[in-house]
Amino acid sequence: xxxxxxxxxxxxxxxxxxxxxxxxxxxxxxxxxxxxxxxxxxxxxxxxxxxxxxxxxxxxxxxxxxxxxxxxxxxxxxxxxxxxxxxxxxxxxxxxxxxxxxxxxxxxxxxxxxxxxxxxxxxxxxxxxxxxxxxxxxxxxxxxxxxxxxxxxxxxxxxxxxxxxxxxxxxxxxxxxxxxxxxxxxxxxxxxxxxxxxxxxxxxxxxxxxxxxxxxxxxxxxxxxxxxxxxxxxxx
Numbered sequence: 001x002x003x004x005x006x007x008x009x010x011x012x013x014x015x016x017x018x019x020x021x022x023x024x025x026x027x028x029x030x031x032x033x034x035x036x037x038x039x040x041x042x043x044x045x046x047x048x049x050x051x052x053x054x055x056x057x058x059x060x061x062x063x064x065x066x067x068x069x070x071x072x073x074x075x076x077x078x079x080x081x082x083x084x085x086x087x088x089x090x091x092x093x094x095x096x097x098x099x100x101x102x103x104x105x106x107x108x109x110x111x112x113x114x115x116x117x118x119x120x121x122x123x124x125x126x127x128x129x130x131x132x133x134x135x136x137x138x139x140x141x142x143x144x145x146x147x148x149x150x151x152x153x154x155x156x157x158x159x160x161x162x163x164x165x166x167x168x169x170x171x172x173x174x175x176x177x178x179x180x181x182x183x184x185x186x187x188x189x190x191x192x193x194x195x196x197x198x199x200x201x202x203x204x205x206x207x208x209x210x211x212x213x214x215x216x217x218x219x220x221x222x223x224x225x226x227x228x229x230x231x232x233x234x235x236x
Contacts, residue, residue: 002029004080005088006027006081007024007088007153009057009059011049023059025152026039026077027160032168037080042067074105074107084114085115089118091116091117091118095112134147142161
């Protein structure tokens with residue numbers, strides 16, 4: 001199954017108050033494994049960056065001045081997202097900003113039925129604990145040393161690892177996906193081909209069978225003999 005982990009950075013807390021998205025980062029998962037495909041872009045919000053927000057993500061007016069507007073990249077973003085489920089931490093916040101930006105572009109909003117919130121998952125799994133992204137990275141042993149400030153793509157990459165842990169742990173990725181299945185899920189994407197080795201012989205040798213029979217013969221009144229005898233009497 002294809003899923004998209006995403007995160008946004010904004011000028012503030014409320015799109016209804018005029019705040020805008022200034023960065024978005026998306027990470028593609030297939031069967032809970034990162035494929036290496038990402039989408040990342042900064043945006044010129046067309047308004048001044050409040051100092052409080054800049055202190056969080058470090059994105060200044062000068063840095064964003066030559067970046068594209070959201071509308072310039074919206075089509076590319078939605079093509080990457082496709083119809084996959086979207087996972088975010090405190091997802092209501094990110095969905096609210098994403099859909100507000102899409103409405104400004106006269107584009108259809110993303111249906112909330114596709115929303116998966118890792119904050120809700122973490123609160124359900126670990127009630128009473130800290131549930132920030134930093135806290136969850138520490139809990140699950142995810143290296144967050146590069147996270148000096150908030151960054152949409154970096155945070156999405158960290159959240160991808162946290163999400164795998166919240167949904168069963170790293171062993172969930174041990175299921176092998178055939179090249180044909182992966183290619184069908186995302187046409188046009190190169191998929192590594194796994195070379196399957198033939199199964200190794202694993203039948204017991206004649207000597208091993210004889211030794212096993214000899215071992216069983218030394219067991220006095222084994223349970224399975226009574227079971228077989230009872231079955232035979234019942235059949236008779």
